[in-house]
Amino acid sequence: MYQINENYLKLPGSYLFSTIAKKVAAFTDAHQGERVIRMGIGDVTKPLCPAVIQALHKAVDEMGEAETFRGYGPENGYAFLRDKMVEFDYKARGAEIRSDEIFISDGAKSDSGNIQEIFSLDSTVAVCDPVYPVYLDTNVMAGRSGDYDAAKGIYAGITYLPCTAENDFTPAFPAGKAPDLIYLCSPNNPTGAVMRKEALQRWVDYANENGSVILFDAAYEAYITEADVPHTIYECEGARTCAIELRSFSKKAGFTGLRLGATVVPHDLRKKVKRADGTTEEVELHALWSRRHGTKFNGAPYIVQRAGEAVYSAEGQRETAEQVAYYMRNAHYMYETLKKAGFSVYGGVNAPYVWVKTPGDMTSWEFFDTLLEKAAVVGTPGSGFGPHGEHYFRFSAFGTYEDTVEAMARIQALQL
Amino acid sequence: MYQINENYLKLPGSYLFSTIAKKVAAFTDAHQGERVIRMGIGDVTKPLCPAVIQALHKAVDEMGEAETFRGYGPENGYAFLRDKMVEFDYKARGAEIRSDEIFISDGAKSDSGNIQEIFSLDSTVAVCDPVYPVYLDTNVMAGRSGDYDAAKGIYAGITYLPCTAENDFTPAFPAGKAPDLIYLCSPNNPTGAVMRKEALQRWVDYANENGSVILFDAAYEAYITEADVPHTIYECEGARTCAIELRSFSKKAGFTGLRLGATVVPHDLRKKVKRADGTTEEVELHALWSRRHGTKFNGAPYIVQRAGEAVYSAEGQRETAEQVAYYMRNAHYMYETLKKAGFSVYGGVNAPYVWVKTPGDMTSWEFFDTLLEKAAVVGTPGSGFGPHGEHYFRFSAFGTYEDTVEAMARIQALQL
Structure with missing residues (x-):
């Protein structure tokens, strides 16, 4: 039954x-x-802008000819797109991310919902409050919370980091034991607030000191206008050992109906695991996400990945x-x-x-x-x-x- | 940590x-x-066939004009596609499936990997042997198996239903307690075998009698040439109370690089649940999958759904x-x-x-x-x-x- x-x-x-x-x-x-x-x-x-429309038409034509037709693509996305991201989204910002550390997906909503799967079910979770509901709901669905307290509007067992006018919408470190998984989003949905370089660096240091992982949602980075606001968490020193970044083409290029995103998992995110036989093994989160991605997902459409590439043309x-x-x-x-x-x-x-x-x-x-x-x-x-x-x-x-x-x-x- | x-x-x-x-x-x-x-x-x-290519170009043009641009779509997919599926894939086969019981997705691999999430972690799982690896691997990743026995090539705690030449590649009911979740695929990947109407009906009856759910993968139905082979499990009596069906455009229309599929969850799949306060509640699996779909997925691209619609044109x-x-x-x-x-x-x-x-x-x-x-x-x-x-x-x-x-x-x- x-x-x-x-x-x-x-x-x-x-x-x-x-x-x-x-x-x-x-x-x-x-x-x-x-x-x-x-x-x-x-x-x-x-x-969608003309460059993207043009790329889509071209890619559609390719799909109509035997010589240029594309079936299943590479598991973590086409290199033509990942390479552009490395160049424009990372190298240009002084951040070191390699092409094979990028996993192309059908959008940041899927990724921010799925990323929790590679962590243990007893992981503790911290979210900003207010927060984009997906981070929280997907952890509740996985069983990482207690019951919902309707009067207070919160789940037992979740660490909420208040972000209000009183603290300039910047989360403070929680009291007590550091959470295992910390969701941060800057520029923030819904508050529109940003974490400046210094504030984000403090969180990176905190995560490294406490063995936490930061799940950093950069979906709105294209809207940054001020100079001291990082466009990627990898602008911060030490982020490669503690942070996973979620990126999206939805707001940057109007892809909400086209569906394209990416998750970045640096190879430096490693965890020592003790096996049943007493030996220890070092596991890369990259390998876990790669397995998740390759087993439960079959790539963003080729034509959509070509549309994403066109975003990086002049x-x-x-x-x-x-x-x-x-x-x-x-x-x-x-x-x-x-x-x-x-x-x-x-x-x-x-x-x-x-x-x-x-x-x-x-x-x-x-x-x-x-x-x-x-x-x-x-x-x-x-x-x-x-x-x-x-x-x-x-x-x-x-x-x-x-x-x-x-x-x-x-x-x-x-x-x- | x-x-x-x-x-x-x-x-x-x-x-x-x-x-x-x-x-x-x-x-x-x-x-x-x-x-x-x-x-x-x-x-x-x-x-891709000309009708699909033409539909893609038309939809791409729509995405390039403000009046016809589409952002986020309906959570379970556009009605224009779901309605066609009702007509061609169900009504035409004498199967009763309503449009709102269909959830459009980015492919059967995602769906067959994700569907296990709506069931309890202690659910027992049966798969055919040999089997498409995704059914098994995703349940292992969720924790529904014991360890892998490399010598035997099997996981502890999983029920394997042997399909070999000796039994004409048709799975027999397992001995002992009925499994909670039963994955069936016909026409089968990898064996190419099919379950004839009578054989599939026996499994539907078995599931209804034992309170099991059948996860039926119909990805290859377009390849059926013989008359007594069901194209959908809903051709069997009683399937609406025990079966979820996974469908794909990959093999039917060459969409492996375009990504389109669907999951069907009839409203008649209901489960009585006892709450902590002693009351019982009837929960539709449809509501659970709807929640999963709406929280962790943001729809297949509009242009791809239009391509899917074109598959049903003359x-x-x-x-x-x-x-x-x-x-x-x-x-x-x-x-x-x-x-x-x-x-x-x-x-x-x-x-x-x-x-x-x-x-x-x-x-x-x-x-x-x-x-x-x-x-x-x-x-x-x-x-x-x-x-x-x-x-x-x-x-x-x-x-x-x-x-x-x-x-x-x-x-x-x-x-x-």
Whole structure:
């Protein structure tokens, strides 16, 4: 008689963005003709840039001819893409990452959900609070938490690192024993905050001293505008022995519907393991992830990997930089407008998210409902990202400029 | 101090196809100029058909325009694709599957590796022997096995269902307690055998009687030529309460490099669960997989889903049927030639794999080395699929007809 994985039952209700989608659907059903402006989910709106479209067409043609058709690709991705990443994302930043340390995937969501598998089930986990729900939910599903405390909005057994205006949204080291796995995301989703070089270096040192692994999500690095913010954790000394990095083409080049990402596992991440027969063995996390990747995944589509390569061409670099600049103009506009309207505003400088304090004593969901009902504007309730996100709210800069201006005008008009 | 998932260390050596790739690379290095014919890995060689190429170009163009650009898609895939599957893969076969019971994915390898996650870690697992390694390896990685016995080539705690010429490659029910999870694959990889309607119905009945779940891999259904072989397990009565089906576009339409598959989880698969507070709750496996899918995956690319849709157009159906027929001509040629050459030959009638008994007392790897060294032909050693695959060998029909003929001539010339 089979049994289910009961850890799934610990997860309360549905996934944040599903809930939002349902509320919005109910609103639009009830208010036909009213135009809803969506600044909730972090999905891009600009089409793929010409360099990428051209590369896709070319690759599709290759797939239609016997001489150039490609079936199963190399397990960790095509070298043409990994080599570009080495050059542009690492060498250019003074970071030492080799091509074979990069594993191409179908996106950072898959990787950030799957990476926990290579660690023991009794590993302790630390996440920032608020946090991108995937890090937490996937560890709950694997059984690394106790039960959910609905009143507090937290899981037993998980270490939460509060990130609020009071600490400038920068996590402090937890009291007591160091966690085994530490998820960090900079520029941060949802707060838009960044870890500056010095702050990130302190975490790298902490991980090395305590035998922790940092799972560093760099999905938003293309949005960094300030000089002292690392684009990769491998800009920090010692990161090769303690950090795995997750990268994405979703926000950098608008690939949310195309699906491409990468995980970097340096060979220097090694662990001594005692075998049952008393001998010890040194195991590379690279070997474990390679095995996971090769056994449960069969590569990102060839045509999509060619699209990724095109992002690094001269035209691709220019065109994707223009997209990023377009979204950042939205972020800047929101930041300034909301500030003028009297809100406490954060993020938006090195990230496509603006993070605001809700007015008065409103909860995040009250503010969500108010904006939806009175302004037909959709954002994301901060409490959906964790208890310390309560009384905060996320606006995404991924809409059109016109919609951004219109949404801000509608919010200003509410005089909250 | 973090610890690794030590279950990974139970896996012996590297993945079967990696080992083959390394042996072939060593051979080609040593024998420059000698043309190796690859009939090992089950990768297709024919280019994508015109209907699919056309759909890809059209979808790429849509991604390049703001009005038609698509970002994140629906969590379980676009309805345009799921609806086609309902019509062609289920309704047309007299099987009742609803559109929302289908989850589109990036391929059957991912799904067949990930599906075990929704079951408890102490679930018992049965696999056919020989078997596609992914079913087994992913359960080992999750911790559902004991140690590997290198001498016997089996894991403790796993139920192996021998499939050999003696039982016509059809698994018998295991002695003793019924396993919780039963992996079945028909047409079978690697043996090319099929489960006829009656045989599959017996397994469905067995699963329903014993509270087991069947994980049915239908990746090769397009190769079925005989009438009494089910194309989907849902042709069997009662399958909706005990079976999850895995489907793939890889072999059906040559999508190995494009990545598209689907998992079907009927709403009737329900499990009563006792909560800590003594109450019971009925949980749908559909809800669990939906949660898994929505949390750790972000959809197959829009353009690839459009390509999948095109497979069901009139042209797509005709063109992919031609591809399948082309490969089946190879299978037929191999079957007849090897038989004439005195081999005991199986499969090849409803499957793109021909499964032969190795000549004399040769082990599978001895036969592999002989074919590689003396004929420059690569196949897959049966023992790589499990101990009961020893003394068998798999030939893939996915090459060109010319290569197939040439390979068979080379093997005949060896007079084994």
